[in-house]
Amino acid sequence: MSLDVMSVMVMTALVVNISGILFISETLLRRDEGAGRVWAIGYLLAMLTTLAYVIWSQDAAARWPIAVGNAAFVAGTGAMWLGCRRFNERPMLWSSLLVAGAAIGAAVAVVLAGPDGGDWAGAVWMFVSLLLFSAFGAVECLRGDLRESRSALVLGIVLIIEAVFFVARTTVFLASGPESALFQAAFGTVPMSFLTVTLTIVAVVVTSVLRATRAPMRGQVRRAGLGTARDGILSADVFGGAIGELCHRAALRGETVAVTAVRIDDLDQISTAFGSEVAHATEDAFRGGVRRHAPSNAFVAEDGQTGLLVGTLVDSPQHARRQAAAVYGALFDDLGRVGGGVLPVIGVGVALSDSTGYDGAALTAAARDAAVTAAATLESSVLVADAD
Missing domain, CATH: 3.30.70.270 (Reverse transcriptase/Diguanylate cyclase domain)
Known part of the structure; x- marks a missing residue:
């Protein structure tokens, strides 16, 4: 079965945006809690990522949607890691600076590649950043308060799958190129979209459960x-x-x-x-x-x-x-x-x-x-x- 890129990207955007809206809406209904707020930012960035890539699919000659999409993709995955760190009450300054630097670097890599960079401009920087932040998030799920939760183990497995996928994707990209049959069949835009949908659904359920254990509904406990x-x-x-x-x-x-x-x-x-x-x-x-x-x-x-x-x-x-x-x-x-x-x-x-x-x-x-x-x-x- 052959699927066109535009249809798949619209489907991905629909799933990611609905999931993000649900998580963000529930965050607004709950008492302020650090991890939930950081994860909400991550889902907001995921929504921006899908929007940017849909715009790019309509105008392949435009460079700015790729720069915005790559930077938001890196920052969103980094926010998942930061949310895990916040849940475990670990220092946030250096890790936040690292995520911000990687996101800026992802956008700059696209600009530096110029028109000759093609559709995959800045891809290596983005791939490496994504696999690192996914791996960091998986490790964070195995220690601190998250280690005591079975739901966090599921989130850790999701992040491990993402990290392994991007290790393989980066390897094939560098070895065979983005136009190779292997890359297009296993690691191209369509396979990535299906993986994104699957991981998003699992991640939004797990983070909602984790956030629910920390943040009761707004109005339950009000400060005087x-x-x-x-x-x-x-x-x-x-x-x-x-x-x-x-x-x-x-x-x-x-x-x-x-x-x-x-x-x-x-x-x-x-x-x-x-x-x-x-x-x-x-x-x-x-x-x-x-x-x-x-x-x-x-x-x-x-x-x-x-x-x-x-x-x-x-x-x-x-x-x-x-x-x-x-x-x-x-x-x-x-x-x-x-x-x-x-x-x-x-x-x-x-x-x-x-x-x-x-x-x-x-x-x-x-x-x-x-x-x-x-x-x-x-x-x-x-x-x-x-x-x-």
């Missing part, structure tokens, strides 16, 4: 003044200042400060298995349950994407452990009534100034480490941190 959420939960920065001040005053009086970290570890698995609505309901029950069952004089704060912190004064270590156990037990009951009895893994860790010292940051870190250990330990759901 002074870094406090409408549901009474402080921001991490406000908690850091508050626990530091509490430690300072408690040290002067010889009182005991307790920081309790409560974490829920498998929201992404719940979202994948039961849907985002069940995951959101579980998260709401978790947040509301910790706030409701914590001592009335305690302050509760965010601790990353999957945890909460509770800071308060206690009479003794035994008192702190009883409070933490009460929160765990009540929270377990609350979550058992959500989503048809889906029970996530909960870990509770307690750090005390008697053993850790009157240092707010040290107390928070010790409680967080204890909660991670408790979540992975069958013997105890509540763990009190030992002194270093």
Whole structure:
């Protein structure tokens, strides 16, 4: 069966643009979240890529659509890698500069090739950039927070397939040329378009699932003044200042400060298995349950994407452990009534100034480490941190 380039490119543009519009629209409906925003930029650049190539297919003599399309293609693939880095909370400055430089280089390569460059002007620069950014994204899916998600493994496989394809495409391009029968049959515009459609559909589903585990719908959690959420939960920065001040005053009086970290570890698995609505309901029950069952004089704060912190004064270590156990037990009951009895893994860790010292940051870190250990330990759901 013979397909003309124009029809295939229009089909590709339709799929990519519909997928991009859906992802971007959902991003606008959700609370701001770094990875989702970066991936949305990637889909926007993919839409620009298809538009530029469709224009080129109508006027093969024009050079600027090739320059724009190549640069947007490189930047869009780079944005997928950057989104993975942002999801893993890794530094973004140097990687962003690298993507920007590669995209600019892709456009410049077309300009430098001039009219003699033909339809494949600047192709080698673009191919190499695409295979590198695809490989970088695949590696990012295998570490950090993404490593814990099965959905991220699927995204990693998609990026590996893209990287391998461009390794082969570059090799055949340099060895046989773009007019060779092998290149046209296996790596030309039509095969590339079919691969793009397939990878786009898979990628938009996977990134939507990953984004859903991090960004609840807009309106679920709205910030009020002074870094406090409408549901009474402080921001991490406000908690850091508050626990530091509490430690300072408690040290002067010889009182005991307790920081309790409560974490829920498998929201992404719940979202994948039961849907985002069940995951959101579980998260709401978790947040509301910790706030409701914590001592009335305690302050509760965010601790990353999957945890909460509770800071308060206690009479003794035994008192702190009883409070933490009460929160765990009540929270377990609350979550058992959500989503048809889906029970996530909960870990509770307690750090005390008697053993850790009157240092707010040290107390928070010790409680967080204890909660991670408790979540992975069958013997105890509540763990009190030992002194270093």
